[in-house]
Amino acid sequence: MFRYILRRILYMAVTLFIIATVSFFLMKMLPGSPLKAEDKLSEEQREIVLEKYGLNDPVPVQYVRYIGGLVKGDLGISFTFDNTPVTKILMDRIGPSAQLGAQALLIGTFLGILLGLIAAISHNGALDYTSTILAVLGTSIPSFVFAGLLQRYLAVEWELFPVALWGTFEHTILPTVALMIFPMATAARFTRTEMIEVMGSNFITTARAKGVSEYGIIFKHGLRNALIPLVTVMGPMAVSLMTGTLVIEKIFAVPGIGEQFVTSVMVNDYPTIMGTTLLFAFLFVLIILVIDLLYVLIDPRIRLTGGES
Amino acid sequence: MSKLLEVKDLKVSFNTYNGEVQAVRGVTFDLNKGETLAIVGESGSGKSVTSMALMQLLPKPHGYVKSGEILFEGEDIVKKSTRDMQKIRGKDISMVFQDPMSSLNPTMKIGNQIMEGLIKHQNMNRTNARKKAVELLELVGIPHPETRLNQYPHQFSGGMRQRVVVAIALACNPKILIADEPTTALDVTIQAQILELMKDIQKETDSAIIFITHDLGVVANVADRVAVMYAGKIVEIGTTDDIFYNAKHPYTWGLLGSMPTLDSDEEELFAIPGSPPDLLNPPKGDAFAPRNEFALEIDTVMEPPMFKVSDTHYAATWLLHEDAPKIEPPESVQRRMQGFSNTGSKDGEK
Structure with missing residues (x-):
């Protein structure tokens, strides 16, 4: 088990290196330059600034320098906030993003499983159709539409929650709700399908023949087996949450990484773009690792290669 | 010996999109x-x-007991609550x-x-x-x-x-x-x-x-005892000896004839022709009649009741009616039944 994790971490490093390389060159292909209001700067001033940030060197040289810093854990200095290291910017801003993401993922998945379970139990009943319609709406309508609606009605018209900005827990409610719709709908759909299939399998009949109560059938025998495939879709779901935060943070003016990322792309703040991309990439590979480990916990048939037999 | 379980005229059906499939059409045994x-x-x-x-x-909800009783120690299971x-x-x-x-x-x-x-x-x-x-x-x-x-x-x-x-x-x-x-x-x-x-x-x-x-x-x-089922009904029931040495129903003959044995060297394996009836529209009369080479005219009109062969042995075929022609099982099946009784009952059991 330990050796397995160690090996996976090595793979993670390789993956991140490849992502860093690809996104570095992709980023260099972005149109425009980090300099704002370029026409107001003289040729000489521009040279000085570009020289200062090392942007006059050929791209491969810049690349090697960047990777060199990366290995030492240095993400560079942001262009927009003078002399602030990117690491510090990310550290300052990860809090709100992580809170929103975790809240949305946990609450969304939990409610989704519940919804899917109710749908599966009342298979083809009114509750089933209601929750299926909700799930379809939730997966097909983008989160920023919900965000707008929530702001309009819950915040502006009924004044139940703050419209935007960050501070108290109440500020987190609307963005969390907007974010969690998608994981909730996805979890509901999967739980329903899997649960219906599992409830038709032979071992459920065995359990019934043992005299197990309906409660035990659903939770002890059914749900655990139904959740295995759900774990697989949790990964992409968590990732789509991360990208979802980009827009949601912008809409709710949350001082998170997503909001920072959008801004930095607009002004060609290269080190910040790279830093944020790598942070997202890191979270992504980390989530995949966590999911693989989760599998072992819920499905005894899965063994990790490299672990004890 | 006391009766532990009595099944009385049990009928089970399934609702499908095509209609009611009568999977069990009146089964009685104890x-x-x-x-x-x-x-x-x-x-x-x-x-x-x-x-x-x-x-x-x-x-559930497609399958249900349509009628009949299942008495377990005298109590009807069909009427029991889920709990x-x-x-x-x-x-x-x-x-x-x-x-x-x-x-x-x-x-x-x-x-x-x-x-x-x-x-x-x-x-x-x-x-x-x-x-x-x-x-x-x-x-x-x-x-x-x-x-x-x-x-x-x-x-x-x-x-x-x-x-x-x-x-x-x-x-x-x-x-x-x-x-x-x-x-x-x-x-x-x-x-x-x-x-x-x-x-x-x-x-x-x-x-x-x-x-x-x-x-x-x-x-x-x-x-100890055998019940032979065909198309949702018991067609013959008796002790194992009754069924293996003295089968009366042509379907049981077919089953015995189609059973591969080690010493069946000379004869080919017998197959019952045709296929079981569609239980969506169960046939009138004896369900086995279309596949039965010994079928009588009455088989297509009326279902045979259970005829008593002995105290332990019953079979549902018109061939047992007193007016029916005396028909002996096919020769190969007769040889089989003979063979079973010669080799002694049930591998030395009892």
Whole structure:
């Protein structure tokens, strides 16, 4: 088990290196330059600034320098906030993003499983159709539409929650709700399908023949087996949450990484773009690792290669 | 011998998009304490559906008992609530299923799967249930029961899994054990072991067994009595000797004739022509008539009642009517039945 994790971490490093390389060159292909209001700067001033940030060197040289810093854990200095290291910017801003993401993922998945379970139990009943319609709406309508609606009605018209900005827990409610719709709908759909299939399998009949109560059938025998495939879709779901935060943070003016990322792309703040991309990439590979480990916990048939037999 | 179970004119139907499928069309039999009744028939004859009805485990909402009674110790199971049935299932009546590969929960330890019933029905605490589970695994012949308890189904072979399923079924000393083709999915050597095991256990616990199978060879080995089912009805019922030496129904003849035996060197294997009727629109008269070379005219008009052959032996065929022509089974089947009685009854059993 330990050796397995160690090996996976090595793979993670390789993956991140490849992502860093690809996104570095992709980023260099972005149109425009980090300099704002370029026409107001003289040729000489521009040279000085570009020289200062090392942007006059050929791209491969810049690349090697960047990777060199990366290995030492240095993400560079942001262009927009003078002399602030990117690491510090990310550290300052990860809090709100992580809170929103975790809240949305946990609450969304939990409610989704519940919804899917109710749908599966009342298979083809009114509750089933209601929750299926909700799930379809939730997966097909983008989160920023919900965000707008929530702001309009819950915040502006009924004044139940703050419209935007960050501070108290109440500020987190609307963005969390907007974010969690998608994981909730996805979890509901999967739980329903899997649960219906599992409830038709032979071992459920065995359990019934043992005299197990309906409660035990659903939770002890059914749900655990139904959740295995759900774990697989949790990964992409968590990732789509991360990208979802980009827009949601912008809409709710949350001082998170997503909001920072959008801004930095607009002004060609290269080190910040790279830093944020790598942070997202890191979270992504980390989530995949966590999911693989989760599998072992819920499905005894899965063994990790490299672990004890 | 007292009657443990009485099934009276049981009818089970399934609602499908095409209409009502009458899977079981009036089945009557009884089961005495400690005896083994085999229900034999081809696929779709209603034998598994009958057993599911005994457990009230028909797939809801499509399957339902249309009419009839299932009296277990005098009480009608059909009328019992779900909650009451949960108390009977696994305790008084339990079941061994056909496919050991899929009938155990893949994410639950074997021990917990065995202990579940014990804790529920016998109010045992976990420690005692565990002890009992170890005993059960020993009883069904699984070596190292202590370690095996903590393993998952995928760590067992098919035969071992079926032993576990048997252990689960036996956990609370059921009065009736329903075995629904328990050896069909196993290879021949394991089949024999599981059958031996069930016989041994029956001697020890005095459970009655309802043995559902399409394999007459298995029947000869284990059953005291045999019920032959065709198209949702019992067409012949009698002691194992009655059925094997003195079968009266042409369908039973067909089954006996199509049974491969080791000494059947000279004759070709006999196949019953045609296929079973569509139970969506069951035929008028005798359902077996279209496939029956001895069919009489009345077979297409009226269903034959159960004719009494002896106190233990009944068969539903017009051939037994006093006005019917005297027809003897086909010669090959006669030779078979002769052969069975010569080799002595049931492999030296009894």
